[in-house]
Amino acid sequence: MGTVDGGEAGVAPERRGAAFERAEAADGRPVARVLLDSALPQLDHLFDYAVPAELADDLRAGQRVRVPFRSKDRRSFGYVIEFAERSDFGGELSPIADIVTLVPQLTPEVWRLARAVADRAGGSAGDILRLAIPTRQVRVEKKHLAAGPDGEIGETLAGGEAATAGETREAGEAAAAAATAGAAVTADAAAAPEIGASAATVAPAAPEPAPEQQVAEALVAGARLALTSSHGPERLHTGEWVGGWAAQLARLAIAVHALGRSAILVAPDYRDLDQLRDALAALGHPEIVRVDSRQSNAERYAGFLRALDPEPRIVLGNRSAVYAPAHELGAIIMWDDGDPVLAEPLTPYVHARDAALVRAGQSGAGLFFASHARSSEVQRLVDLGYVRAQQNPPRRARVVHADASMAPDAFAGRVPEFAARTIREGLRSGPVLVQVATPGYAPVAVCGDCGDLARCRACGGPVGFRVVGRASCRWCGEHAEGWRCPSCDGRRLEQRGMGSARTVEQFERQFEGARVILSDGEHPRESVDARPALVVATRGAEPLAAGGYRAVVLLDAERLLSLETLRAGEDCLRWWENAAALTAPDGICLMASGGGPVVRAFVTGRTEEWLHGELRDRHALRYPPAVRVASVSGGPDEVERALQQLAGLPGVDHLGPTPIPPGGPAKTPPGLVRAIVRFDYGQGSEVASRLRGALVADAAGSSSRTRGRAPGRARPEALRLRFDDRGVFDG
DNA sequence: AGCACGCCGACT
């Protein structure tokens, strides 16, 4: 028998790796409990297998194994979770067939986390493990084992592996960035008019004990903290610019690491991660484990193995980094938890914030939520006293409000005259940022004759102009050539609204001679230099400017606020604060339109009061995050059966079931319904386990109902659960 | 998922 996938048979005992030595051995116990890889909810529990004599010495808890399943010679993969003296299973145990890799990939801590997180979300532990553990790469593993626990070749290895794919990757990039990017920025700065403020923002070498030291000590002792990070960019001594938040979090992670503990640093996207990486490198900590979606499998596995080493590490990554193994985890530090990218799009859809809360609760590690705008979820935890809010630093840039009502006559093109003046003034000495609501050219197409909104013939979605003169569906992308108005038979489509591309076009006319730069979701730009430029960016795609923007102008507030989502106000504050944070300390941030409580809160800086009130309203209405929610969808009978399981539970109610409109971007078949269950946090585990029970029962009885269907097609009326979906109330 | 088991109607 031996091992599969080749390789291990020749691995000498001393090359088994430190993780192997530390993992629990069978120690003569004859039963191994295994979690199988399976998407089936009814298989989401441990199966007992016999430990065969020939594998007994090598078998460890956490190893990936092959086991016979369903019939004598059909094999399945799984992880050894634990060993036992005896089994409660009535039948005869099959033996474990093979050890896939000697490296115990699943640590006890990560297993407990996966189990708890899956239970909380009504999902399978295996689905969490798929996020937590990358697929094995034999070559990567051999090199790692050959280097030994102290051999720091991980980064080099990852770079080498990736280089064969012809791409510049992390290791090479980091070195190159250190060597060249600084020089490039310096050159840019030299060519540009000097920025008066930049000297003031250079991080001084702090002689007194840095505040990060105290925070790190508190975190390592298990503190849970929330901080609204200070605005403004910060210049690293390498010459690069990062957001001040990145330098701050990097110092904090390093301080945690200096205490002999691991730190997991989670940020929404690669642009944030790159800033953190640069800050860590500049602060003398290039040895990090990176987890992000742009990595090759080899890089990811190399990093994973290094995180598994019995050494404290700084793990830097996206939402799945919360599941990274980490030796002596001291703190989970999360940047901008309100960013929707931290919500996992794969089942069971667990938000990284929730996973971090569970993990910190289990391991005793500290928890640090930092952002420019607090999320309502963290605010709830602050209100409860579960998370302690730190004193917020004042904003450094001036924030002012100048909507059209202050100068009603003066709309020169895209922006009010006051804003236009601010832009011109800013452009004299450096870059200016204009944030717009919508990407593309014109977001809306209407009938040129009757003015009705144009709808897609294929799916009924809204039609807009992504590029000049070419209309297409915003949901399915179907081109609207030959469109005819259903109400007046008109054939001409008219452009309405102002997307980023159209704004650029107008600005090129309005601010003649200015260098206009577009950055949107499709073509994001990471940074701009300190020379004058008019940067038009959609929310979330704003480039970082060396030294900060002379002016940041926020457009389209009323359009953003009119988005009919439960979180419109909260999201707006986040978009605006994140843009405002890019302003130079002596620059200006201008809210160029809109009004009402959210805009007022932003302009006056009283966002926490607003959020507090918002949360109070949500309590009254039983909206998340004041309560938790779970959507239960599927066929009417299936949903009804699931809801019956919740009958009589206090603190639990539901809306619906209501029919799900068929079609749409998800191509929903007709006849399905959805209910939204709302429940108090204290009822979470009860609700989750009962709904999960309904799901298992539905899935177990499904084979009969599946019969006669096209093979490979999921049964559309099958019960589906989704907990804590941000978008359930958004239509 | 897939496959075995088992309980009723139609057949050599």
Added chain:
DNA sequence: GTCGGCGTGCTC
């Protein structure tokens, strides 16, 4: 009597 339809339940 027995073959085989398909609903039900299990997989260590």
